Amino acid sequence: MAGVGGAAGGSGWTWRQVARDPLLARAFHSCTELRGRFYLVGGLLAGGAREPSSDTVVFDPARGQAVQVGAAGGPRRSHHDAAPVAGRWLCVVGGWDGSRRLATVAALDTEQGVWEVWNAAPGNCPPAGLSSHTCTSVSDRELRVAGREGGTRTQRRYGSIYTLRLDPGARTYCYKEEGCHTASRSGHCAALLRNPGPHRGHQLLLFGGCNSAEPEVVGRWSHGKIKEEPPVAPCLMEQLARLVSSGQASSQGPRGLRHHSCSVVGPFAVLFGGETMTRARDTVCNDLYIYDTRKSPSLWFRFPCADHGLKRVGHRTCLWNDQLYLVGGFGEDGRTASPQVCILDIFVR
Numbered sequence: 001m002a003g004v005g006g007a008a009g010g011s012g013w014t015w016r017q018v019a020r021d022p023l024l025a026r027a028f029h030s031c032t033e034l035r036g037r038f039y040l041v042g043g044l045l046a047g048g049a050r051e052p053s054s055d056t057v058v059f060d061p062a063r064g065q066a067v068q069v070g071a072a073g074g075p076r077r078s079h080h081d082a083a084p085v086a087g088r089w090l091c092v093v094g095g096w097d098g099s100r101r102l103a104t105v106a107a108l109d110t111e112q113g114v115w116e117v118w119n120a121a122p123g124n125c126p127p128a129g130l131s132s133h134t135c136t137s138v139s140d141r142e143l144r145v146a147g148r149e150g151g152t153r154t155q156r157r158y159g160s161i162y163t164l165r166l167d168p169g170a171r172t173y174c175y176k177e178e179g180c181h182t183a184s185r186s187g188h189c190a191a192l193l194r195n196p197g198p199h200r201g202h203q204l205l206l207f208g209g210c211n212s213a214e215p216e217v218v219g220r221w222s223h224g225k226i227k228e229e230p231p232v233a234p235c236l237m238e239q240l241a242r243l244v245s246s247g248q249a250s251s252q253g254p255r256g257l258r259h260h261s262c263s264v265v266g267p268f269a270v271l272f273g274g275e276t277m278t279r280a281r282d283t284v285c286n287d288l289y290i291y292d293t294r295k296s297p298s299l300w301f302r303f304p305c306a307d308h309g310l311k312r313v314g315h316r317t318c319l320w321n322d323q324l325y326l327v328g329g330f331g332e333d334g335r336t337a338s339p340q341v342c343i344l345d346i347f348v349r
Helices: 234-245
Strands: 012-020 030-034 037-041 056-060 065-068 081-085 089-096 101-109 114-117 134-139 142-147 158-167 172-183 189-194 201-207 216-222 261-265 268-272 288-292 299-303 316-320 323-327 340-347
Touching: 030 081, 030 089, 030 316, 037 089, 037 316, 037 323, 081 134, 089 142, 089 158, 134 189, 134 201, 142 201, 142 216, 172 216, 189 261, 189 268, 201 268, 234 261, 234 268, 234 288, 234 299, 234 340, 261 316, 261 323
Parallel strands: none
Antiparallel strands: 012 340, 030 037, 037 056, 056 065, 081 089, 089 101, 101 114, 134 142, 142 158, 158 172, 189 201, 201 216, 261 268, 268 288, 288 299, 316 323, 323 340
16 A cells, blocks of 8 residues: 655655455454454444344464454454453454344353353343443453443433453453443544553543544543553554654544544554544545653644545554554445555654
């Protein structure tokens, strides 16, 4: 993919294709890294599709190869989210099954290669139904779930926050509604980031999914509550730092963006693509946004791109081996699914 996004001083970025396979062509799927593999679950195979896919595809980024998982009983889902649990299970949470929004959990045992239906534990207080929500791991067996719940006729004017506890031994899950509410969001992204400035700790931020350009804090943890992981992408972090040093900082992020991707790379949240709600035509985007939390207040950097071939919505990004990967999504027409896997190339002069 030859299109290049620019910045001041001759710096730039692009998505470079490293693999292509029809098995990967889908949007509004989940794509989760587990043990050096990307697990793609469900999604829509074409724009206007009424029923989501129930297949699971594993992509090996080291070999650039995709294979379909033969396990029966995979969940038919789109607009869901997924998270790894205990280094073995891939838990798929909520989503649209073609007729309704769900809050149930299905789990792929990646060691045994079988799908399991986990049951609700006693005391479970589930959402009315979830789609285009986010699930963020805050511990090995605990997720923070955020997003608007219910169908189009029953959606609340605010969003709810849930803690979802997962027990692989018992094959159970349990939702607990938190006391705080958020703006009504759908198609947003979430990022667990260190607090900006001198106060150590973490905060969970939501970006997009509504008309506001402001990120919203939906969780705070003091120092030591979130397990600190060593940097998994030191070279990419350095490249991002150099890229933002060549850009123009802003206190405001994108307004009205949804169904974009977001990956955390050290102190940066990297957002790409999505669909804007601020105009009626040409809604699919191809801008790269970087949210920099190294100082307080945190700053936004926008790096536009002129190449329409890079437009994506309903795609996913995954971090592995010091590279950020772009997988799937619909292109500029909002209907044609991309079979490509690309990595983010950054060059700074």
